Amino acid sequence: MFLISYNSVRIRSFVLDITLATNTNTLNSMKERGASMIPKKYWLITIVVIMTAILFPETLLAQQPPNVKSETAILIDGKTGQVLFEKNSQKEMYPASITKIVTALMAVESEKMNDSTEVSKKAREVDGTRVYLEEGEMVPLAQLVKGMLVNSGNDAAIAIAEQLSGSVDSFADDMNTFVKEEVGVENSHFTNPHGLFNEQHVTTAEDMAKITQYAMKNQQFKSIFGVKELEWSGEDWNTTLINHHRLLLDYDFVTGGKNGFVSKSGFTLVTTATKENQELIAVTMKATDDQIAYQDTLTLLNYGFDTFSPVVYEKGTELAERDGKEYFLAEDITLFQQDNQAVELSVNDSGRLESDTGSIKSALDSELLSSSNSESSTTKDQSKVVSASKEKEKDTFSISSKLIFYIGISIFTVIIIALFMGRTKPTKRRSRTFPY
Incomplete structure (x- = not known):
């Protein structure tokens, strides 16, 4: 169901409204009032509108900007970084677990993915979503990165930070240096590797889009970012992990993503998608519920794929x-x-x-x-x-040019039909005498 364009849904709703407005009862009622010619004209206009709506739905609605309910959002081209849509994208926000994109990227670029990491007590006892690591357990860094992105494991994020920088605080410093010097973003400040709430732990939708664009150039990161299911074998937990980002499972063109939530941040979502050689990155932040975050993301992706040439x-x-x-x-x-x-x-x-x-x-x-x-x-x-x-x-024939062209054709058709009908001779009524 996620494949249905929101434009097409609105067109079909519009057509249904017109059809209901011209049902049989309405026509019969108008005929009884002696207005039988009016419904015919309405039918002609309705037919023209319906034909235009069915044949050229993008023409009618493509120019409307997307209605995004999340507090901030951005849609960019994944190859160049060109901004296709933005809403308050430079406003400081709490990212929640989309922070883990930075942590995963730093792990991949460390070239230590084959190293084993010893899980600390701090990692074992962290709050929130976990992959249930045990203190002293030895886990390859690559497996920790996968568990962190697929199942949003906060314990895996702590273990990665301690492996790469020795401590969470040192890793946070390294995160801030990395995103400024390597990625080139200026409006982010991270205090931890997982995104649990801290007043100083902030970023923007624009920065997260740029960070994700940078990350997707790394093929190892890109492949992990798109993992839908992961077999997990740990000392205390053996299971199949399902990616928390629902669109990765339901939307054919989605290639990766990370979701996040803490009460102060609302629902945050980063999504990458590819269709016909066009790559998009959508970021939505502080949606009031997860359904809004997903719907906003779908709206942005459909807008990007359907509207631009x-x-x-x-x-x-x-x-x-x-x-x-x-x-x-x-x-x-x-x-x-x-x-x-x-x-x-x-x-x-x-x-x-x-x-x-x-x-x-x-x-x-x-x-x-x-x-x-x-x-x-x-x-x-x-x-x-x-x-x-x-x-x-x-x-190419631009959308606005198409709109003008088809409206002109429709008006011309209606005028010709109206003139033809106007020339039709009215039928004289025969007088009839009724007995008293």
Whole structure:
């Protein structure tokens, strides 16, 4: 059921309302009042509207922004980092267990995944969800990472932190250094590896999206992030773990995810999805219940997959010169545009590549940009960005253009039919005499 687009559901509801409004009883009632011609005209208009709704549902609703109930949210392209939707995405929030994405990423990049870890008393006694580790138990780091992501094991998170940094406090310091220096986010501060509540343990939806984008470039992390079931064999617990992220089980295009909850954070959710070579990352934070978190995520994913069309910018495309340097694209990149909103590329004051749709400006992946001194640069070719946009406009029929076209066709059809009906000669009523 998660595969049904929310746009399609709303269209079908609209069609049902029209059908109910023109049922047989209504028509008979109108005929009795001598208005038999009016229902016919309504039927013609209704048929046109229904045909348009059935044949072109995206045309009617694609431009509507998603209705997200979570307090903050963001949807980005997983390859470039282009922001497709955001709601209060830079607001500081409590992340809860989506913190474990950072912990898992640091473990994977430590290159110690085959090392065994001795479980401490502190790990054994931690609160919240666990994989029921026993004090003194020896567990491979890779297994701890899987248990932490699949079953949200807080005990596994403590064991990972102590293995990598010696203590939870030292690991928290390493987390903050890592996300700032390696990932490049500035609005996060972590105090523990698992996400249990601490007033100083904060992040933003935007930062979590960027951290997840960075993490998904690591193939080992990516494979673990998408594990649906895990056979767990421990000293005190043998079972099959089922991933807590429900969309990973029910939604075909979801490739990974992590959920979280503490009372202060509400329900938090990070989700990655891929469809037809388009990769999306959705983050929702502080939903009032888990159903809202999942529905918001589905809404964002459907919006991203159904609403945007790709535009390719070629490797070597030159951008504006800044501070004596000429910047150009290091590789072909695909960005996404909605309707006729052209995506403009530029370099900001910090030397970062930015995309701008007119409504949303995004700092893109730094690896997509190269630079050289202007003195050593060869002939410029700034036409590639412009030509890419023009080629897209020429080769595709935008949603807004389709809407205007089909509305015009519908109106024209109604006018022709109305004129034809107007020329029909009315039938004269025969007078009849009734005996008294």
